[in-house]
Amino acid sequence: MGSISSEQQKQLLSKIATNQGHGENSPYFDGWKAYDNNPYHPIRNPKGVIQMGLAENQLCFDLIEDWIRRNPQASICTTEGVKEFKDIAIYQDYHGLPAFRQAVANFMGKVRGGRATFDPNRIVMGGGSTGANELLTFCLADPGDAFLVPSPYYPAFDRDLSWRTGVQLLPVVCESSNDFKITKAALELAYEKAQEAHINVKGLMVTNPSNPLGTILDRETLQTIVSFINEKNIHLISDEIYAATVFSQPKFISVAEIIEEEDVVCNRDLIHIVYSLSKDMGFPGFRVGIVYSYNDAVVNCGRKMSSFGLVSTQTQHLISSMLADDEFIENFIAESANRLATRYKIITRELSKVGIGCLKSNAGLFCWMDLRKLLKEATVEEEMVLWHMIIKDVKLNVSPGSSFHCTEPGWFRVCFANMDNETMEEALERIQSFVRQSEEAPVPAARSKRFKGNLQLSSKSRRMEEAIMSPCIMSPHSPLVSART
Numbered sequence: 057m058g059s060i061s062s063e064q065q066k067q068l069l070s071k072i073a074t075n076q077g078h079g080e081n082s083p084y085f086d087g088w089k090a091y092d093n094n095p096y097h098p099i100r101n102p103k104g105v106i107q108m109g110l111a112e113n114q115l116c117f118d119l120i121e122d123w124i125r126r127n128p129q130a131s132i133c134t135t136e137g138v139k140e141f142k143d144i145a146i147y148q149d150y151h152g153l154p155a156f157r158q159a160v161a162n163f164m165g166k167v168r169g170g171r172a173t174f175d176p177n178r179i180v181m182g183g184g185s186t187g188a189n190e191l192l193t194f195c196l197a198d199p200g201d202a203f204l205v206p207s208p209y210y211p212a213f214d215r216d217l218s219w220r221t222g223v224q225l226l227p228v229v230c231e232s233s234n235d236f237k238i239t240k241a242a243l244e245l246a247y248e249k250a251q252e253a254h255i256n257v258k259g260l261m262v263t264n265p266s267n268p269l270g271t272i273l274d275r276e277t278l279q280t281i282v283s284f285i286n287e288k289n290i291h292l293i294s295d296e297i298y299a300a301t302v303f304s305q306p307k308f309i310s311v312a313e314i315i316e317e318e319d320v321v322c323n324r325d326l327i328h329i330v331y332s333l334s335k336d337m338g339f340p341g342f343r344v345g346i347v348y349s350y351n352d353a354v355v356n357c358g359r360k361m362s363s364f365g366l367v368s369t370q371t372q373h374l375i376s377s378m379l380a381d382d383e384f385i386e387n388f389i390a391e392s393a394n395r396l397a398t399r400y401k402i403i404t405r406e407l408s409k410v411g412i413g414c415l416k417s418n419a420g421l422f423c424w425m426d427l428r429k430l431l432k433e434a435t436v437e438e439e440m441v442l443w444h445m446i447i448k449d450v451k452l453n454v455s456p457g458s459s460f461h462c463t464e465p466g467w468f469r470v471c472f473a474n475m476d477n478e479t480m481e482e483a484l485e486r487i488q489s490f491v492r493q494s495e496e497a498p499v500p501a502a503r504s505k506r507f508k509g510n511l512q513l514s515s516k517s518r519r520m521e522e523a524i525m526s527p528c529i530m531s532p533h534s535p536l537v538s539a540r541t
């Protein structure tokens with residue numbers, strides 16, 4: 057391939073193809089590259105990097121594999137299921153197989169403890185939540201419009217909601233002083249700022265349970281949110297893809313429940329839920345994403361758009377059978393929650409032994425670790441220094457708070473459901489000894505050598521969509537941004 061300058065590329069290609077909105081070139085990818093180049097293996101590479109930056113739920117694959125062995129007819133690629141191969145492999149209605157939509161609607165109700173019901177005719181498919189979120193954005197907003205998003209938030213929203221749609225994300229700043237709760241004051245402030253800047257706010261995007269916090273929205277906060285969007289006449293997107301990862305009390309409350317309440321006044325045309333099986337079932341590779349909208353026009357338009365990101369019928373067929381097995385699903389949801397609760401208990405207990413706390417949470421595949429006391433100064437620059445040390449010296453790929461737009465330096469997201477018990481133990485020992493050493497010989501401010509970014513991104517890293525971070529989120533003072541521009 058001949059080499060072409062980026063200026064020439066800009067002339068040859070579209071703005072989307074040549075802008076940085078996808079975030080793959082972000083410095084945050086260094087952590088992924090470090091893991092990719094030197095992955096931990098207990099025997100072959102015991103000093104390698106442990107991946108704690110990936111929100112994957114791998115704790116219940118034994119249950120899934122067992123179900124698949126007991127139900128070979130559920131797949132069209134087995135002797136028992138092949139007689140349905142032709143009917144499934146040919147073109148299908150892009151609304152989705154009726155059995156699939158029914159099974160997903162039932163599953164969504166079950167995951168919410170039966171406290172909300174879902175109409176299969178409102179289920180629209182997208183390629184994972186990634187595709188579902190973008191599809192919804194295309195339906196709700198025009199380039200230049202904005203969504204408010206409480207921070208800290210999932211970094212790839214910058215890609216999913218903005219990159220191809222041209223929609224802006226404006227943070228609603230939440231702080232540790234009240235456990236990062238979303239308050240009416242914070243919502244109003246973000247809205248006012250947008251108005252002052254003459255930005256047209258079209259919606260509010262919440263993630264419940266939260267990535268990266270692992271917390272759930274309580275009833276009062278949900279009511280505040282619903283009344284806020286109703287008053288401003290803007291949309292509410294509730295990304296509920298971690299709904300079944302709630303592993304201890306209090307129970308998860310979906311916005312679907314809130315709008316059913318008698319005393320809640322709400323224009324349902326403004327309410328949309330995004331769902332997927334990536335986290336609750338642990339199937340991110342299947343790309344099962346769902347938009348559930350209470351707005352008929354959004355359902356209709358979404359259906360047309362979903363042609364660009366359908367779930368393959370082979371997957372729909374398998375998933376319909378699996379989700380329709382009530383006994384299996386109920387057991388799976390309960391067991392998955394138990395296993396997540398155990399992991400959370402172990403990680404928070406072991407971190408507390410070295411005086412490291414985590415935000416109290418009861419959901420998700422991660423905890424929100426507070427390393428503020430290890431920072432010499434409360435700056436993004438110092439957070440980067442500490443993060444690079446954790447990757448380079450401790451050899452753990454955790455995710456720094458600034459990548460989630462957290463405004464308080466020193467928080468890190470640590471994923472705990474993508475590894476086996478032994479790897480988890482090794483990771484915890486490494487963190488413990490790092491904290492002990494840091495306390496004996498504190499890290500001087502911003503003195504650590506910058507992490508050398510001489511790393512090639514392999515195709516294996518590219519699957520790690522979850523970690524993609526946009527450089528535009530970086531603080532203007534970030535050493536990494538200035539070092540590379």
Ligand SMILES: Cc1ncc(COP(=O)(O)O)c(C=O)c1O
Nearest residue numbers: 184185186210267332334340522
């Ligand atoms: C809050 C949130 N939304 C959406 C996604 C994307 O999920 P999917 O794999 O279904 O596209 C993620 C993935 O981590 C997430 O955390």
